[in-house]
Amino acid sequence: xxxxxxxxxxxxxxxxxxxxxxxxxxxxxxxxxxxxxxxxxxxxxxxxxxxxxxxxxxxxxxxxxxxxxxxxxxxxxxxxxxxxxxxxxxxxxxxxxxxxxxxxxxxxxxxxxxxxxxxxxxxxxxxxxxxxxxxxxxxxxxxxxxxxxxxxxx
Numbered sequence: 110x111x112x113x114x115x116x117x118x119x120x121x122x123x124x125x126x127x128x129x130x131x132x133x134x135x136x137x138x139x140x141x142x143x144x145x146x147x148x149x150x151x152x153x154x155x156x157x158x159x160x161x162x163x164x165x166x167x168x169x170x171x172x173x174x175x176x177x178x179x180x181x182x183x184x185x186x187x188x189x190x191x192x193x194x195x196x197x198x199x200x201x202x203x204x205x206x207x208x209x210x211x212x213x214x215x216x217x218x219x220x221x222x223x224x225x226x227x228x229x230x231x232x233x234x235x236x237x238x239x240x241x242x243x244x245x246x247x248x249x250x251x252x253x254x255x256x257x258x259x260x261x262x263x
Contacts, residue, residue, distance in 0.1 A: 113217045114238065122234050123137075128151065138208055138210075138213065138242075138248070139152065139205040139208055139213070140249055141200070142205050142208070142213045142223075142240050142248055143203060143205060143215065145164055145240065145248050145249075145250075146203070146215055146217075146238060146240075146250075147197045147200070148160060149161070149163060149165070149250060150195075150198045150200075152159065153189040153195045153198070154190060154195045154196065154197070154198065156169075156189070158185055158188070158189070159226055161184065161185050161188070162185070162248075163190070163247070164248075164249060164250055165181045165184060165185075165196075165249060165250055166181070166241060166249040166251045167181055168181075168248055168251065169184070169250055169251055169252065169253070170182050170251070170252045170253070171183070171250075171252075171253050172252070172253055172254035173255055174232060174234055174255040174256050184196075185260065191222070191224075192225070192226060193223060193225045193226075194223060194224045194225075195222075195223045196222045196223055196224070197220075197221070197222040198219060198221050198222075199218065199221075200217045200218075200219040201215075201218050201219060202218050203215065203216070203217035204217070204219055206237075210240050210241040210242070211241060212238045212239065212240065212241075212251075213239075213241075213248070214237065214239050215237075215238045216235070216236065216237050216238075217236055217243060217256065218233070218234065218235050218236075219233070219234055219235055219236065220232070220233050220234070226238055232257055233257065233258040234255045234256065234257060234258060235255070235256050235258055236254070236255045236256050237252045237253070237255075238252065238253045238255045239252040239253075242245055
């Protein structure tokens with residue numbers, strides 16, 4: 110014969126299920142944010158403007174380690190014109206630093222190889238990104254800021 114489940118046990122079980130569901134949801138969003146981060150950077154390299162349109166928020170502030178800030182239109186136009194052409198982005202230590210139901214921050218260190226205004230660029234960077242979830246549940250990049258690491262890559 111099973112012992113009766115008290116209302117307190119039911120309450121505790123309900124709370125436990127709530128936390129498990131919340132953690133599982135946050136973990137799945139964390140994976141999606143990381144996937145979108147990689148997808149966006151691959152789109153920059155491949156000049157995939159359709160993915161850039163989807164992944165960049167209309168009000169994105171895309172900050173470079175030089176202090177140069179781009180809007181969504183700037184990122185796409187500069188990629189199209191060749192003003193900034195990405196060749197390689199190597200990420201390490203990528204992680205979602207904080208996440209909520211409609212925003213997340215991601216960080217990583219990496220090496221970028223590009224051509225900017227006709228000059229070769231190779232730099233070691235630390236990057237912080239802020240992602241937001243739109244009304245349709247899609248994650249978009251709202252802000253990015255890169256800083257040069259102390260030891261420049263030659």
